[in-house]
Amino acid sequence: MIKEIVFGFIACVGFGFFFNCPKNAVIKGSIAGAIGWLVYTELVKRNHYVIIATFIGAIVLSIICEICARLYKDTVTSFALPAILPLVPGAGLYYTMFYFIQRDYDLAANKGVETLGNAVAIAIALLIVSSLTRLVFKIIREIKQQH
């Protein structure tokens, strides 16, 4: 478990530097990424479906990123872009190609659909979280204005 957190953290830090994250956002975004990765691996270990695990991991990490963005008054993407990367299905993309070249079309189609599903799961998770946070903050603002 500690291994997963450390690996997830290092992976995110690398991308944080690669995308030229603001210095104070790198560590926070990477912690969010490490937590998201931990959730994903723990769910996969417990034999949950990979796409569901990706979805829940992405939900958890994007909630953390939205909170960070509000707390530190920075753009959400500064935290979320590096954090999301461990969940992006690079391995799936490779295996799809690998099986395709081995002429194992069944497995290739299998992997291809799973890869696509993973990407869509990440997209929907981001979509839900950022729509909900926007809604919540709008409601809070309206309540504040009424008082």
Next chain:
Amino acid sequence: MGDKVENIERLIDYSLEAGKIMLESNSEIYRAEDIITNICKSYGVENIDVFTLATCVYLTVTVDGKTYTRVKRIYNRKTDLLKISSINKLSRKIVKECISLEDFHDELVSINNIKGFSNGIRALTMSASCGVFGIMFMPSATILDFLVTFAITYTTYYLMQFLGKYSLNDFISNSVLAAYMTSLAMVAVVFNIASDIDTIVIGTIMILVPGVAVTNAVRDTINGDILSGTIRALEAVIIAFGIAFGVGIILVLANAGGLL
């Protein structure tokens, strides 16, 4: 009067420049539009229409019955979160305390020249991160696999910088990079330096994987910028196909040569 017109022209130029920096750094569309609108508003311009695509900004403002229009085309995009965050802070500052146009321009120039982390540090951390990715997906990976992935990613980073100068399209540059990485991985496996080609390729291609394009496509779409969302989703698909093509062509060659 002439002074005022000149000021408005300058204001439009500078706020478009701010929008251009945002989009070149791959920011969300709504954020770029918001920033241009907020800056113009805080300098007292009321009638603002801004339309932004991932590749272009159109800005029209009307002052005293006169209309001023500018179009700015965006060619090269490269993710740079520090620039996005700095422009964001600058726009907040302008909204709060209206700074002079000269100061605004100076700040823009300094933001545009921000370097952030040096190339050496970026290459090193990125290589370490890709090496770790190999281990994350393949628990059987050895320390040698990590080192090989590290070395390949390190050289790929500089090749990427080199190719970036020639502004090739996404498909070609990603397939060239993916082919380069896969062939090096193949060499490492053939010479028995690394145990497993899967680990190395999975680790190294993470540097190319279109995570940013996917994230931005979603964020643009939910903000109602469906056209830009589509552009970015298509960009992600093109990058993914480029990677698959580059990896695939080397695997086919290796298969034909009996290496696989």
